[in-house]
Amino acid sequence: EGLNAHFQERIDAEEKIEPKDWMPEKYRKNLIRQISQHAHSEVIGMQPEGNWITRAPTLHRKAVLLAKVQDEAGHGLYLYSSAETMGITREELIESLHDGSAKYAQIFNYPTLSWADMGAIGWLVDGAAIVNQVSLQRTSYGPYARSMVRICKEESFHQRQGYHILMTLMEGSTEQKAMAQDAVNRFWWPSLMMFGPHDADSAHSAQSMKWKVKRQTNDELRQKFVDQSVEQAEAIGLTLPDPDLVWNEERGHFDFGEIDWAEFDRVVSGSGHCNRERVAHHRRAHDEGSWVRDAICAYEEKKRSREVA
Amino acid sequence: EGLNAHFQERIDAEEKIEPKDWMPEKYRKNLIRQISQHAHSEVIGMQPEGNWITRAPTLHRKAVLLAKVQDEAGHGLYLYSSAETMGITREELIESLHDGSAKYAQIFNYPTLSWADMGAIGWLVDGAAIVNQVSLQRTSYGPYARSMVRICKEESFHQRQGYHILMTLMEGSTEQKAMAQDAVNRFWWPSLMMFGPHDADSAHSAQSMKWKVKRQTNDELRQKFVDQSVEQAEAIGLTLPDPDLVWNEERGHFDFGEIDWAEFDRVVSGSGHCNRERVAHHRRAHDEGSWVRDAICAYEEKKRSREVA
C-alpha cells in the first residue's frame, strides 16, 4: 500500500519511472502491453509500405520510401528495447505477436492499393501517430518517453513526405488527382480509429491517465488530429470524406461525423483485408530466418570457446 | 547373330518394330536415349514459353500460347509412353533428367527475353523440330513413329502461330520490328544447332541410319530447314543473321555460314543462360509435387482395400 502511494506521488510530481524503480504490477503490464503494441505497429507497418518500394514511380521517391521503412525498423528496435527494460524478451514479444495475444495498429490491416496510398499513410497515419506520440513524450515511464522523443523527430519528416506525395499528385493529371482522393477516402476513417474508442468506452483509459502513461484522452487527441488535417487537406484540394465535418465556432474545433465502430470491430476481429497476411508474413520471415539466428549463436559460441582455449 | 540379321532384314523391309519384338540391346538403348531426349525437350520446352504466358500482350495470344504449351505437355506424355514401351519407367526417365544423364534440346537453355521470342520459337524452333519429326514419322520403332504422326499435326499449327506473331510485329511500330528482328537474331543459329553436329562428326548417326531410327542425316535436315526459312523470312521483311547466306544455283540450295560450334559446346557444357535453372525448376516442381503423388497412391490404396473388404 505504502509503495503504491509513494509511486503515485512520484507520478503526480512528474517524476519519470525508471526500469529499476519499484512499480505496481499492473503498471508494468499495462506498459508492456502498450509499448509492445507500439513496437509491433512499427514492425508490421513496414509491410504495407514495403509493398510499394519495388514499384515507387521515381528513384527519388523510392529512396525516400526505403529510408522511411528503415526508420520504422529503427523505431521498432528502440521500442523493443524499451519493453525489454520491463523484463520481457524480444522472443517473447514476437511470440505474442504470432499467437495473436499482442496487437498492432489495426490500420495496417488495410491494404495499400496505389502509389497514392504511400502519401495517405505518410500524411494521415503518421500524422495521427505523431499527435499521439507528441503527447507520449511526457509519459511517466522514462525509457518509453525517451523513445518517443527520438521517434517524433523522424515521424514529422515522414508526415511531410507523405503530404508532399499527395500534393504532387494533386498538381498532376486527372487520374493522379483521383488516385490521391481515393487513397484519402480509404485512409481517413481508419486514421481516426487509430486513437481508439471514445473516452467513455475506453477500458484502460482512466487508470492510464492517472498513472500518466497516457497524457491526453483518445477523444482529445483525435480532435487535435481532425483540426490540423482539415486545413492541410484544403490547402491541396483534397476532400475529407465526411459530410458532417464543419467548423464549430463555439467549441473552437471542427465537428465531425461518428466513426463506424462496427467496421472497426469487423477489422479487429479478423475481417480486415490483411489481418492473416500481416502476421503470416512476419511469421514466415521469422521462421525462414531461424537458421540464420542459429548460425550466429553457434558462431559466437565457437568463438568464445576458442578464446577461452 | 541370326536374330540380329533377321532384325536388320525387317528394318530393311520397312517393317515397324513393335514393343514385344526382339531387338538388339543397342537399338533399345539408342531409342530410349533418343525418345527420352525428345520427351524431355517437350517438357523442358514448356518453361521458356511458360515464362510469357502471364505477360502475353493480348488475350487471344495468351489463349494460343497456353494451348501451345498444353500441347507440349501432351507431346511429352505420348513420348514418355513410347519410351515406357521399352521397359523404362517415367520415374527413371525423370531421374536421368535431374541427374544430368539424360539430355534435352540445348535451345531451351537460351532465355526468352521479349514477346517476340514467342514468335521466334514458334517459327524457328518448332519449324526445325517439324523438319526433324516429319522425317521421324518413318522411323523404324512403331510407337515412336506413331507418336510423331500425332505430334507433327499439332506442331505445324504452332509454327504458323509463331510466324504470325512475327508477321504482326513486322507490320507494327519501329520498336516492334526491332523486337522481332532481335528475337530472330538470337534464335537463328541455335535453331540450326538443333539438328546436331555435321554428319562427319556425329557419333550415333551411321548406326541410326542403318537401323532407320533416323531417316535423314543431320546435314540434310538442316539444309531443308534453311531453304524453307529464307523465303519465309523475306516474305515479312526479316533478315536472317548470316552474311554468307546465298542461293547456290548449282546445288539448288542455299549456302550458309559455319555454325559456331564453340558456342554450342559452351552451352552444352553448362554455360547457357538457363541450364541450371531449367533442371532446377523441373526438380523443384517435382519435389513440391511429391506429397500430391503420395496422396493419390494412399487414396487409391485405401479405395482398393475398401473394395476388397
Add this chain to the structure above:
Amino acid sequence: MKERDIDQTISVYALRLGDDALILGHRLSEWCSNGPFLEEDLALTNVALDYVGRARNFLNYAAQLRGNGSTEDSLAYQRDCRDFTNFLMHELPRGDFAFTLARQYLLDEYEALFLAELLKSKDSDLAGIAAKSAKETSYHLRRSREWMLRLGGGTDESHRRLQLALDELTGYTTELFEMDDLERDLCEIGVAVDRSALFDRWFSAVSKTFAEANVTLPPASWAVKGGRIGFHTEHLGHLLAELQYVQRAYPGCRW
C-alpha cells in the same frame, strides 16, 4: 431503367464476370510447368485456358456494350487495380496444390449453380456464354471434387494441407453470395443471377463433399470482401504489373 442505362449496367455486369474469369485464369496459368506431374500440368493448363476463353467472351461483350472503342484487350490491359471487379478469392496467390484445388472446388460448385441460372438470363448473349461455360465447369467440377476426396482421404500430409487451405479460404466465400444494387436491379429484369439465393445449395454441396473428404469448411467467423467495388488485396497489383507489362510498355500497338 432506360435502354441506354440498361446496356451500361449489363456492361458492368459482364465486366465483373469477365474479371473473375481473367484473374482466376491468370492464377491457374501460373501452374504451367509447376504441376505435381505432367498429366496434372496439362489439366491445370486446360482449366486455365477455359477461363481465359470465358474472360474473352464476357469482356468482349462488356466492351461491345460500353462502346467508345473498348475491346476485350483494352479492358484487360488498360485498367488499374481499383477498376477491377473480380472477387478477392480469385486473386489470391496460387499457394500450394491443395490451396489451388480447394479454391477451384469451392468456385466450381459456385459456378455450376451460377451458370445454370445465368443460362436462363433474358440477355441472350449472357445466356449463350453461360451455356458454353457450364459445360466446361461441369468437367472442372468433376475433377476438383475428385481431388478433394483424394487429398482429404490421402495421406496425413495431404489432409493437413487441404484443411489449412479451407481455413484460409473460408472468409473469402462470403462475398460470392452478397448482392449489391446493380445486380439486384438486373436481377429484377431477369438478366442477372440472384447470387444470394445460391448459398444454401452451394453450402449443402460443399458440406457433403467435405464430409466425405473428412475435412471442414470452418464457419465464417471472418469475411474479407470488396472485390466488386475494387477494394482488393495487395496481391492484385502485382498480378496486373505482370499481366499488363507489354501493353503498358508499348502503348497503342497491335500484337
Add this chain to the structure above:
Amino acid sequence: MKERDIDQTISVYALRLGDDALILGHRLSEWCSNGPFLEEDLALTNVALDYVGRARNFLNYAAQLRGNGSTEDSLAYQRDCRDFTNFLMHELPRGDFAFTLARQYLLDEYEALFLAELLKSKDSDLAGIAAKSAKETSYHLRRSREWMLRLGGGTDESHRRLQLALDELTGYTTELFEMDDLERDLCEIGVAVDRSALFDRWFSAVSKTFAEANVTLPPASWAVKGGRIGFHTEHLGHLLAELQYVQRAYPGCRW
C-alpha cells in the same frame, strides 16, 4: 575519339554502372520486412538505400551526357530488358539469406577494388561518385565479410547453404572481369577502370575469406555472361514489370 563521341561513350559507361546499382538495389530492397531479424532488416534496407543512391548518381550523370531530355527516371523506367546493361549476377532473384549475402560479399570485394580505381578517373564526375560510393562499400564489405565467416563457421545448415550459394554464383563472376572495346577505349584515356586487371586481387581476397569460412568458390567450369550487351536471364523482365509499372501505366506524369 571526338569530344561528342567521348561524351556519349562515357554516358554508356555511366549507364552500365547505374544499371548495376539499380538492379542490385532492387533485389536488396526486396528483403524489406523479410530479414531474419529486425537489425538485419534494417541493415539490408540500408545497403539497398546506398545502391539506389548510387544508381541515381550514375544514371543522372549518364542522362546529362546523353541529353535529349533524358533523366535518371527516364533511364530507369523507360527502357526494356534488352536495353539494360547490368551484370547478370545483380539480377538473380534474392534467394535465401546465404545467397543474398554471398552475392553481396563477392560484389563488395569487387566494388572495393573497382571504386578505388574509379576514384582516379580523369572524369571528375565519375571520380566524385566513386569517392562517395567507396565509403559505403567499405562498410558493406566489412559486414558481408563478417557474414561469410558467421555462415561458414556457424551450423552445418548455414555452412551447407553458403556453399550452395557459391556453387550457384561462381559462373556469374566471370563477366565482372571481362572488358569490351567500349571500356577498353575509355580505359586508354584514363576514364574507365580496367576490370580485367582486378581479378587477381579479387580472387586472392575472396579465397582468403572463403578459406577462413571453410567453404570454396568452385573453379569456373561454366560461365554465364551477356549483361553488358543486354543478353539477360529471364529474371530481369519480371523485375522490370514491377519496377516500372506505375510509370508505364500513367505515362508522362510527375510524381
